Amino acid sequence: MKQLLRSAGALAGLILAATTPSMAQEAPNRLLPDSLNLEIVDGSIVPEDCHYPSSITDTSRFEIACVTMPRVIGAEISSQYIGQLGAAGWHQGNYVPGGLTAVRTDENNCQRVLNIFPSDYPPSEEQSAVTVLWFALDREPRCNGAQPG
Numbered sequence: 001m002k003q004l005l006r007s008a009g010a011l012a013g014l015i016l017a018a019t020t021p022s023m024a025q026e027a028p029n030r031l032l033p034d035s036l037n038l039e040i041v042d043g044s045i046v047p048e049d050c051h052y053p054s055s056i057t058d059t060s061r062f063e064i065a066c067v068t069m070p071r072v073i074g075a076e077i078s079s080q081y082i083g084q085l086g087a088a089g090w091h092q093g094n095y096v097p098g099g100l101t102a103v104r105t106d107e108n109n110c111q112r113v114l115n116i117f118p119s120d121y122p123p124s125e126e127q128s129a130v131t132v133l134w135f136a137l138d139r140e141p142r143c144n145g146a147q148p149g
Helices: 002-012 070-088
Strands: 063-069 093-098 099-106 109-119 130-138
Touching: 063 070, 070 130
Parallel strands: none
Antiparallel strands: 063 130, 093 099, 099 109, 109 130
16 A cells, blocks of 8 residues: 555656536546445546547446546645555556556455556646546456456
């Protein structure tokens, strides 16, 4: 968990932001309630359009969610999301292009893998005032060293 929290600091400079509340419909209070069940942190919102990169839009492979937040408070907000993951038994996995993974061992001794990617929001706007954090949870656990295809 300490390693994951330390990574939050490094990742925070890259991470997160918020859009105006008028862009969101009725705000959910949890991200991925059936799996991660993360509380939406004050200062962040779930936008109508997450602008997901094509690499994570395969919903047969990933369960996806996102939050946006103001860049100026992104480090504080992202640390709270990382803290929620740590409290739920997740720890830092690997760095991957554009982000990192968090992993947790399930009751079958398989690893659940959550991919976390920060970006400008919208992604085409460099150094935007708003950032996004994309969550892509692998639907299939990784058992006995198996890697998803």
